[in-house]
Amino acid sequence: MIDMIHLAYVQVAQIFWRALPLLFTVFLMLALCLPVYLLEGRLPLPNIALASLFFWAMNGPSFMPPWAVFIVGLVQDLLSGTPLGFWVMIYLLAHGFTLTQRVFFRGRTGIGSWLGFALVTALVGFAAWLMGMVMFGRWLDPTSLAVQALVTLVCYPLFARLFMQLRRTLTTAPESL
Amino acid sequence: MAWNSRRKRSSGLWAFVVENRLLALLCLAAIILLFLSRGQGELTQLVRGVGDDLAASAMELVAGPAAEANRWIEGAGTFLSVYEENQRLRDENARLRMAQGELGELQRKVRRYEELLKVPMEAPVAGVAGRVIADMSGPFVRSVLVSVGRDQGVAHGQAVVDDRGMLGRIIGTGRRSSRALLLTDLSSRIPVIIEGANLKAILAGDNSDQPTLEYLPPGSRLTAGARVLTTADGGVLPPGIVVGTVVRGTSSPRVSLYTSERRADFVRVLKYVAPVDVDADPAPPAAGAPDTPAAPSPASNGPGTVAPVTPVMPVVMQIPEGAVR
Numbered sequence: 001m002i003d004m005i006h007l008a009y010v011q012v013a014q015i016f017w018r019a020l021p022l023l024f025t026v027f028l029m030l031a032l033c034l035p036v037y038l039l040e041g042r043l044p045l046p047n048i049a050l051a052s053l054f055f056w057a058m059n060g061p062s063f064m065p066p067w068a069v070f071i072v073g074l075v076q077d078l079l080s081g082t083p084l085g086f087w088v089m090i091y092l093l094a095h096g097f098t099l100t101q102r103v104f105f106r107g108r109t110g111i112g113s114w115l116g117f118a119l120v121t122a123l124v125g126f127a128a129w130l131m132g133m134v135m136f137g138r139w140l141d142p143t144s145l146a147v148q149a150l151v152t153l154v155c156y157p158l159f160a161r162l163f164m165q166l167r168r169t170l171t172t173a174p175e176s177l
Numbered sequence: 178m179a180w181n182s183r184r185k186r187s188s189g190l191w192a193f194v195v196e197n198r199l200l201a202l203l204c205l206a207a208i209i210l211l212f213l214s215r216g217q218g219e220l221t222q223l224v225r226g227v228g229d230d231l232a233a234s235a236m237e238l239v240a241g242p243a244a245e246a247n248r249w250i251e252g253a254g255t256f257l258s259v260y261e262e263n264q265r266l267r268d269e270n271a272r273l274r275m276a277q278g279e280l281g282e283l284q285r286k287v288r289r290y291e292e293l294l295k296v297p298m299e300a301p302v303a304g305v306a307g308r309v310i311a312d313m314s315g316p317f318v319r320s321v322l323v324s325v326g327r328d329q330g331v332a333h334g335q336a337v338v339d340d341r342g343m344l345g346r347i348i349g350t351g352r353r354s355s356r357a358l359l360l361t362d363l364s365s366r367i368p369v370i371i372e373g374a375n376l377k378a379i380l381a382g383d384n385s386d387q388p389t390l391e392y393l394p395p396g397s398r399l400t401a402g403a404r405v406l407t408t409a410d411g412g413v414l415p416p417g418i419v420v421g422t423v424v425r426g427t428s429s430p431r432v433s434l435y436t437s438e439r440r441a442d443f444v445r446v447l448k449y450v451a452p453v454d455v456d457a458d459p460a461p462p463a464a465g466a467p468d469t470p471a472a473p474s475p476a477s478n479g480p481g482t483v484a485p486v487t488p489v490m491p492v493v494m495q496i497p498e499g500a501v502r
Contacts, residue, residue: 030235033311034243035321038250041439044316066200073207078228080315081348081356084221085211092204099200100193132317135215136363144384145316 017170022068024166025052026075033079044148046155049076050124053091054117054156055163057098058105063170069095083135090131094124110157117156125149226326226351233322233354236310240324244308244442300452302415304338304445305329310354312438319362319384321345321438325446326353334413336447342419342435343367343407344444355446359438360388360420368410369420369432373403377410380420380432387424387431399423405432412451 028048049072056064073088080087098120105116125145132140194201214221255262307325314320325331327350335347337357345357345365358365365382369390376397378390390405403423409416421434 030232030311033232033236033313033322034239035309035312035438035442036243036246036250037439066197066203070203070207078225079232079311079313081225081313081318081320082315083211084214084224085207085209088207089204089211092200092207096193096197096200096204099197128316136317138363140317140363141384148316 018063019068020170021052021056021063021163021166022071024163025049025064025072028052029072029075029079043151044144046152046159047121047124047148048152048159049073049087049091050094050121051117051152051156051159052163053095054098054120055160057095058102058113058116059164059167060171061099061102063167064095066092066095082132086131086135087128090124090127093127094120097123110160113160114153114156118153121149121153222349225349225356228351229322229349229354229356230326230351233310233324233326233351236322237324240308240310247442302447302449304447305331306443306445307331307355308443309438309441313356314359314438317363319359319382319438320348320356321359321441323347323355323357323444323446324353326351326355328352329446330448331355331446332448336407336414336418336449337444338418338447339436339441339444341440342421343414344436344438344441346414347446357444357446360434361386361437367414367420368408369405370408371399371403371405371423374399377408380405386437387426387433389426390423390430390432393430399430401425409451412453415447415449418447 025048032045032048053064053069053072069091070088073086073091074084076082076087076091077084098116101116101119105113125142125148129140129142129145132145305325307323307329309321310324311322313322321344323331323337331347331350333347333350337344337347343360345359345362346367347355348358349356359382360367360380361382361384363382363384365380365388367380368377369380370377371390374397376393376399379392380388381391382388390399393399401423405420405423407414407416407418407420419435421432424431424433
């Protein structure tokens with residue numbers, strides 16, 4: 001009996017442990033929604049969700065499985081007010097694309113994965129622009145999306161460092177799998 | 178990695194889909210979700226409301242410190258220009274002091290005219306105060322989360338204002354939070370009037386900081402700096418809320434807004450109900466003639482309207498001069 005309870009406890013702990021990257025990503029997404037404006041809000045905020053998805057797809061897809069990607073997209077839809085499923089779709093495709101390209105970018109040093117992220121960001125921006133025009137049924141100015149993609153790209157190394165720290169903690173701690 | 182070894186065995190899109198069945202299934206779910214939520218049905222609204230409430234409960238905890246941080250950042254920005262700012266404020270203060278005397282005089286005059294003309298007093302619009310707790314603006318939709326919801330009587334379509342002017346309109350409500358669509362959003366359209374020129378227009382957002390003025394009468398002339406206010410046209414917004422000032426745009430005139438999500442902290446959601454009066458039927462309806470307009474009773478005519486001149490009605494006040502001669 002005690003063994004079973006212990007086993008259940010371990011399993012719950014493991015699920016929580018594996019969900020930490022997801023929880024951390026959602027936390028960061030919420031933090032970016034705070035009504036605090038650096039630079040007087042002249043620049044759009046980076047797309048932290050995309051940075052996180054790319055990082056985990058490259059450096060440990062088991063920590064960000066497809067269902068977690070689904071949740072991240074759903075949170076983004078709920079927060080930003082886009083039709084439910086909009087970012088879910090784009091993020092799932094981005095996740096899939098990153099997985100197929102993983103062999104090319106894996107093991108490369110900073111700049112290599114950064115270039116990979118540049119490619120994914122560009123594709124996601126383009127896809128979001130096209131899908132946005134279909135969804136909203138009118139011409140959209142691509143400038144804001146392009147500027148956001150650039151800001152995300154510039155901020156990526158910082159986020160990657162943050163996530164790398166989390167990954168190190170997750171894989172080296174005794175509870176890790 | 179197991180994933181990699183499997184990948185080497187087969188290639189192509191189909192193989193990838195087969196290997197990542199969960200991903201493919203979730204993609205399918207996303208498409209279904211997209212079609213279901215496209216119609217913005219009641220269920221979608223409900224889900225969004227619950228989502229907003231969840232986000233709000235987390236954000237409310239840090240709304241106070243966030244506003245304080247904002248004030249600090251703003252303060253740091255103006256630190257170097259304190260002297261110029263002080264001079265500017267001194268000048269403005271002197272000008273305002275002069276204007277204040279005139280204002281008092283004008284207010285007395287207007288009140289007296291209103292009494293003479295028996296203008297019905299406008300009932301003050303009730304409202305509920307809340308706080309902007311999150312800025313949800315993305316590349317597509319520009320909206321903020323406000324800390325009051327259905328429980329406080331907030332409903333779809335109500336205007337959100339702060340001490341400077343209008344910020345936006347409520348587009349979704351949760352129990353304790355609601356979402357306001359900013360005037361700058363791509364889908365924001367509100368009826369406005371331009372002071373001085375007395376022209377009506379639609380203020381249309383286009384995701385830039387300055388919305389455009391659309392549906393202006395052709396050939397109308399505007400002066401830059403004229404104030405733009407809301408009108409009660411359509412019965413959506415209370416009349417007379419300041420929105421911004423007219424500025425010159427590249428193709429069409431634009432409006433520089435008085436407030437924005439960057440400045441708004443405490444806001445007020447106005448529970449405006451458009452007054453719709455139905456006058457009592459002046460005469461028993463003539464049988465078989467529902468299309469003929471009812472004879473206007475003198476009481477229903479406002480001071481500004483011109484009554485059609487009928488020989489039986491001794492309406493002296495409202496006959497235009499030209500008609501008498």
